[in-house]
Amino acid sequence: MTYRKLHKRIPFLVLSVIVLITLLIPNYGIATNSNVVLVSVDEISQIITENPYQKKALTILQNKCNACHRKRNPFLIFKERNMNRRAPRIYKQVFELKRMPKKDGVPLTADEYQILKSWIESI
Ligand code: HEC
Numbered sequence: 001m002t003y004r005k006l007h008k009r010i011p012f013l014v015l016s017v018i019v020l021i022t023l024l025i026p027n028y029g030i031a032t033n034s035n036v037v038l039v040s041v042d043e044i045s046q047i048i049t050e051n052p053y054q055k056k057a058l059t060i061l062q063n064k065c066n067a068c069h070r071k072r073n074p075f076l077i078f079k080e081r082n083m084n085r086r087a088p089r090i091y092k093q094v095f096e097l098k099r100m101p102k103k104d105g106v107p108l109t110a111d112e113y114q115i116l117k118s119w120i121e122s123i
Helices: 003-024 041-050 052-072 083-096 110-122
Strands: none
Touching (some): 052 110, 083 110
């Protein structure tokens, strides 16, 4: 192989070495993050329906919370698709500040508090 021919191949050789390094080091590059797990929408809805507290918590939110919110705080109606997103605020109001359910609403039973807590801890 003449020097001229070798010279032409240098870019290709450099590229090959980079590709090789990328393949050998598993977490090389910004696109790879070992903490990211790809799950499909189907899998997510399966997780939601399999969560034993989800349905029970939703029933409580609908009966004890939405019953009043529908009239007095209609911008905060709890639904299956928004409840997990609202969980931090629910936790704060129900367990930390103890503002909800409001005094003039139907209080939660000890069981219902436990279910809400288990649901929030499970998500
Ligand atoms: C008797 C009426 C009533 C009941 C019952 C009730 N709420 Fe509320 N809730 C309100 C009203 C009115 C507001 C808006 C004004 C306020 O924050 O005081 C509110 C606001 C909230 C907020 C937003 C507060 C904030 O600043 O982030 C959350 C979260 C909330 N409620 C959760 C709940 C949950 C969870 C339940 C059931 C366990 C519940 N509420 C039951 C009347 C009620």
